[in-house]
Amino acid sequence: MPLYKEQGVVLRAVKLGEADKIITVMTQGSGKVRAVAKGIRKTTSRFGARLEPLTHVSLMVYRGRSSLDTVSQAEIIGSFRAIRGDLGLFAAAETMLEAVDKVAEEHERNVRLFLLLLGGLRALDTGPADPAAVAESFLLKLLSLSGFHPSLRACAVCGRPDPSLFSSGQGGAVCASCAELDAGPVSAEALAYLAGLAGSDLLKAGASAPDPQIRREARPLLFGFAEYHLERRMKSLPILARSLVP
């Protein structure tokens, strides 16, 4: 079995059998990799906390015959300690992990997606005032990277400025004459807010919380757009929206 070396961020870990786990890692050079970590649930496992989700690791992996590889060694590059110690940051990070897991293809190199994830997590690790905004900005950037950048400043169909309706299926904001049946009204403020998030640096996206009214309007549009185009339901979005902090 060939052995290869990779670095990546652990997206999730699910239990397998008595003491093993299957970990999903977004790697720099091999896309999404699913690998078995043998014995990791035993307290004396040599992996310890190295393969916990939300860890940036350097890995040695055996290529398996099936789609599952096997981890032979792991070392921590970064463990995002601030995110682990704060519920708001944790909820935002989980949304990033889930979105990347949904978009990434197994063994298909996607360096830009890997770097986006690393950038998003590093931005969260600095402890922004509004972690959810960082996750939302991340989601917009991930959509753009996947070819689904929503039109926010002009009609997605004819390109005329000042659109007043929003339709996920038509690609974002649309004007009244182009809108199809599923389009709903949207305010100029909500569109401007989303456009701001899309263009913002991830490190600055969470600097201050937006007006709650604008967020209440913009959030379902963004989440609906993301789920429509990724063709997957995102389980972490309702939890991000409700906020985990009691």
Added chain:
Amino acid sequence: MYEGPIQDLIDELSRLPGIGPKSAQRLAFHLVKAPAEEAKRLAEAILQAKERIFFCKECGNVAEGDLCRICRDESRDRTVLCVVEEPKDAATIERAGVVRGRYHVLGGAISPLDGIGPDDLRVQELLERVEREGVSEVIIATNPNLEGNATAMYVAALLKPVGVKVTRLASGLPVGGDLEYADEVTLSQALEGRREM
């Protein structure tokens, strides 16, 4: 593959967690070859478990009747509550015999990736119980992983206004392990929680 009852048995067994078609076939043939009493005992145990085991109204642990053995026991310290994810965690701590208080089973851990939020766990019941029963210390014994730690943070934040003492099981180097193989996260937690000797 097979006919009649043996195939039915294989189908039923392969629905169990961790049992694939091959294991199911092996178990089915073992049962068919085994003495009739053995098979009857197993069938009876499954039926009894389904009929007589409920979840404790107080703590959420498995129980025979309304309350579990530990909640019924008057000699347990009523001022200490140990919060765990699953009934099997309570059993593990109980086996070590180190907690003299009672337990509270949350029924899982907060995991946004699986769509599990605080509302899906028995956290409101915990809050009510702490307020109602005059609990003075809550020991959080959720798993020392990402989800377990997030759950611990949530429970601690929820209980803060009540003014009860909240503690978390220490995490660090495992007994019987080698320092050489310790990872940075575990080692730094072990250092933070070090004790004077």
